Amino acid sequence: MRERTRELGLLIIGDVFCFIAALYITLAARYLALPSQELLRIHLIPFLIFTGLWILVFFISGLYDKQTRVARLHMMGRIVYAQFVNILIALVLFFVLPFGISPKTNLLIYLFVSIALISAWRTYLYPWLDGARRKRMSALLIASGTEAHELLHEINENNRFNYRIVHHIDPENSMRDVPGAPQLQKMISQKNIDLIIVNTSLLYAQHTLTLLYSDLAAQGLPPMRDFKTVYEETFDRVPLATVERDWITYHCADRDSLMYTVSKRLIDIVGSSILLLFFALLLPFIALAIKLDSKGPVFITQDRIGKNGRRLRVWKLRTMTQSESTSGLFFKENTTNVVTRVGKYLRASSLDEVPQCWNIILGDLSLIGPRSHILAQAERLAKIIPHYKLRTTVTPGITGWAQTHQFYEPGNISPQSNEETCLCFTYDLYYITHRSLMLDIEIALRTIKTVISRI
Template sequence: MNTTLAVGKKKQKLYQTDKILCILLLLGDIVGLLLSLSICLWLQSRQNLNSFDPLNYLFIFLVLAGLYLADTYHPDTQIAGLRAPSRILISSVVVGSIIASLIYFTGVWGKDMVFKRGILLSSLSIFTLWAMASRIWAVKWVRSQAQHSRWLILGADKKAILFGKTFLECSSLGQLVVLITSQQKINELAKSNRVSAGSLNDLPQWSQQAWSGVVVTSPMELSDAQTQQLMQLRLSGVSIYGIPDICETLWYKLPSFLLQDNWLAFGAGFNLASDSISQKLKRLLDIILAWSLFLFFSPLMLLVVLAIKLDSPGSVFYTQIRTGLEGKPFRVYKFRSMYQDAEKRGAQWANERDPRITTVGRWLRLTRIDELPQILNVLWGEMSLIGPRPERPEFDIKLRQEIPYYDLRYVVKPGITGWAQVMYPYGASVEDAYEKLAYDLYYIKNYSLALDLAIVFKTIRVVLLGKGR
């Protein structure tokens, strides 16, 4: 069995910084909002901020929600060419407009000190500058940390080489040191100037250096002395990983080509498939939320029906046979986003600029509104609101042959949205299916209500930013 994930005593030096950075930015935003409100309130009326006033917390919540939906807690990413500071400015304008509208329509203007003229607008303006500055600092800090990321890999079998390639693709600045035996070859990895190799027999010397973590590819091949050395590293605060565990920790996914039967048999997680209580609770939430969504989106769905009818001839709805729980087929319902008879030449994946997609259909796909009729599939028990995306049986045959552990995605009900859908673009090839499955396996292994809640918020972000296809 691969080495069990060891949570070290010290913070991991690069990839754990993503979580740490998000928390620090969130705390910094809360402090910045409180300071901005306090300063503006003092300058305007010489009064201190009332910490028991719920309107203060409503204002803070709306601002933080806007920042989250604008994806500003990942400051080094671009969305539609906009970096975090630009998205912060847009978020502040939108949130400011929403707050102004709420104040106007509820008639609370002037009834509370916080809502007096100039306080909220001034506070939001000061905080916007604060948030922009914090993101600029965060980007510089992340890049400086990435330059010092060094990972030690013990062994160079096929899976280690695949992991190394994935690491180099996902990390632009991280360094790998691979310790091998004299019989092993590392030619594929040695082509990169970010990879160096050494002898596994020199592990005591290498262990004296600073490492972000150690990855053990084949624990059974280590001698007792080398195992003792790893134990000392772990006790000193360096985390020790097996290959699947490090992928799970760094990238929140489980690439199927790096998995092994013994890891799946003995590893933790994958409880949703066997836990009847979790299944029943998930089903109960599906029913309650599906009915709520159906009632809430009914007016929008009526408008969509009218838009599809006016845009192109054909049926409003489109149905397909998809693979469900335990591989059983079922019929899924969607709003039609392609021209009539779009698949007269047979089943095929949709491309980014597929000519078969209608004008209205392109907007439906970008906002994922075309998926709304699947609420009926949820109510009928064929799907869940959250789970792996159901695939077509025609594609399943090919993917099952090419992707190891592909059928694991069907040990749970498919979903309208899911971890793969919010973490990776719409799949249109076997390579995309590999990546989507990696995220699906992570979800199945680590299922929790907290993870479902995270997927809900990320789905809202995808819809608002138009990142679907």
């Protein structure tokens, strides 16, 4: 948590500095001279006011996500997108508020200068500052499965971590070659191990490390960190390999505080009521477009799985050539049911989901939570994904942690394979583990960006 706070603080300070530096360079370029104090003052005041909104846009755009390799791959596109939005916000505010200036040309110059500065800061200077500030420790990883290899590559190929994994013990794939307690202690000493990351659900880890750390003669052994905790902190999702009885007992219990329960329900009712009023104004035009585009009803119903596996019926706008409610086939390769032209835009804008706000008012759904699945789909996935029914231990929602974090192939807005659905499930488990009012607010803000980016 301390590392994340430091990372976030450094990024925000650097971004604010880039905003101010870009303004200075813009004024110098615009007037071909160093800006005077008066010129700088009349521009700096509104720009400082805008900074808070611009930082919020950066947050919504994902520029303050954890700096994983995947996040850095998408960074340039996010910077350009966010700065275009920020300039539009500035144009509107300069028009509405009496700042006394209307710097249209300056804003155009500022757009390109700020993108260049922020890109240079994020791509070169920040990684250098982040990596140069400390010497990386040596870590030992004791874990099995694809998730262990995923964590190993992320840590060793990303300088944001203050340690690197110098040795990996995979008990499930190499049981004959794994060291016992004496050999492990010797290896820790020889490789100068400073930290052990271990999946404590593995029998090997439980047996060997218990012997190792209970030996009073073993001095100077490095501290241990739980594999599940490190994985969650890195990827914002729960590794399926660590989900066991104790995890289920604790995280799936009804542990929500009264304040959270009441606040969430109040937000659900108010938010869904506002969305339904907005939807009522658009409905005549949407209904006409659906009827003109293809044959069939405007609305469809679907039987879905609610909290604790309870069956519920939801309403949606029809977006496909057939009624989705009658289909038990869900991935593209398994169905001839195709999305209509109007349906494509309804799905991209999530307008097809708005009728479910009635289910929110009834208490069947929430605005925020794991997406509810069609009954037949949920039954099929429960047979192939371990612990899949755990996602029904909380009230399902219209948008969730998975919908705002998972990356899909271009043109897709939901999982299109068993593998993508399994990944989606790990994000759902993260939400179940960490659900809170602040996390719900974060998801709501991220949803704005997710919807806008689709349109």
